[in-house]
Amino acid sequence: MSKERRIIAYRKAAEAMCRGEFTQDIPVTGNDEISHLGKSLRKLSTHLQQQYHKNQLLSKITLESNLNLCISDVLNHIYESFNKFIPYDRMSLALLENEGNTLKLHWVRADYQTLKLCTGYTIPMSDNNLKEIIDTEKSFIINDLESYLESHPESDSARVLFEEEIRSSLACPLIATGKPIGFIFLSSRKSNTYKNLHQELFLQIASQLAVIVEKSKLYKKAKINKQLIEHKKELEQRVTHDALTGLLNRTAIFDIFHKQIARAKRGGFSIAVIMIDIDHFKEVNDSYGHLTGDVVLCEIADRLLGSARSHEHLGRFGGEEFLAILSPCNKDGALKAAERFRTAIACKEVYAENEFIPVTISLGISVSTELDTLDKNILLRKADEALYMAKNNGRNCVEIAMDSKNK
Structure with a gap:
């Protein structure tokens, strides 16, 4: 040329x-x-x-x-979107409490299951260098957590993260209207993960997140006091949760289903539906009575909820059937989640009325593979078909629909 x-x-x-x-x-x-x-x-x-x-x-x-989405939706969006630019295996949000003397984890998400530093965990501000980070309003990088622990053996949170096999961490303060309100953390299982170039983007994310968190806090303070909050939660619990198991009821889980489908269409990702059925539940009722059957239902609901991740929504579909909505989620993620649910039930018998009752569940999965399969009826039908296969294949197993399209 x-x-x-x-x-x-x-x-x-x-x-x-x-x-x-x-x-x-x-x-x-x-x-x-x-x-x-x-x-x-x-x-x-x-x-x-x-x-x-x-x-x-x-x-x-x-x-x-x-769009008035809750903080967890915004955090899930961040978690799903920015790993192309900043490497991380775990993300968490912690907010200051007790007049700034305590830091409490409010949201955690990771791409591995062995979480030890979970939601509700409190960290004293004297535990590490967080006070210095707030004073400087700058992000802080730890690229060798093992060496950090050697020089800061008093840091309980660093020790727990190390037990999760975390080796690098990037902490950024949340500053709203000139006042510190908390931190957002990124963590990696590899050493020497974070560079200075990651800090600028992370600070931009943190600045926007701080505004959203503060706006949410101010809204709550302006609109309702503590008694009204408790009353509102009680009413919401009655309206949206199943009275027996405490899980989301059919109406509430379907409402989440619709919202997650709309969100998946906007974001261009897939979602999964898992239909869960208790094996031989009629025999439990016939052998032990309906009151014992209710105890079994509640125990299974508790185990399912206890094994669910932050992006996995569980509800009672009806009778002895449950429904899980996973968003975002692909085929591999759905299979892992379903097996986690199955194991949580099969791992030990249910103790009720001085009896140890063996209980298992069967699970059917459907996953949206293309935009036109992001449809409630298609996903439910395919999950139900997969559940039927699991029943026919001996129960206490997981089956996945071969294709979520409406054929």
Whole structure:
């Protein structure tokens, strides 16, 4: 390609970038100064495209909050969106309490199951360097947690994270209207994970999250006092939860189902539905009575709920059937979750009325594979068919629908 044609191509590429059109189709031939310019334009196009994508994701945080979604929905959006730019295996949100003397974990999500530092865990501000982070309003990197523990043996939270096989951590303060309100943490199971380039993006995420958290807190203070909150929760519990098991009732789990389908369509990810049925439950009622049957139902509900993750929603579908909505979730994730539920029930007998009663469950899975399969009726029908297969295959097992499309 001639010198003149290359210069014209580079000019067009630069003009396209100004319009927000980023392309790698920039010709580079030869080894002269003009060719070096072409290589630089390619790098610039890649960099601008990444920055554009980051800005889009940041703007989606604001959009999610403006749609009046709860904090956990915004955090799930962050967790699902930013791992292309910042590596992490775990993310958590902790808020200051007790006049700033205590830090309490309010939300945790990880891509592994052995969580030890869980929601509700409290950390004294004297436990580590968090006070210094708040004072400087800067993020803090630990890239060798083992060495950090050697120099800070009093840090209980660092010790528990190390037991989770975490080796690197990035902590960022949440500052709203000039006042510290908490922290957001990213953690990795690899050493030397975090670089200075990760801090800038993380600070931008934290600044937006701090505004959302503070807005939520101010709204609660302005609208309702403690007694009204408790009364509201009691009413919500009655309206949305099953009176016997305490799980979400059919109406409430279907409401979540509809919302997660809409969210999946916006975000372009798949969701999974798991239909769960207690094996031979009629025999339990016939042999031990309906009161004992109720105890068995409640115990199974408690075990299912105790083994569920933050993005897994459980409800009572009816009788001895339960429904789980997993969003976002692919086939592998659904199979792991279903097996986790099955094991939680089969691992030990249920003790009721001085009897140890062996109980198992069968599970049927359907997963949305394409946009047109993000449909409540299709997913439920396929999950029910898979559950029927599990029953026919001897019970106490998991089956997955081969295809969630309506054939």
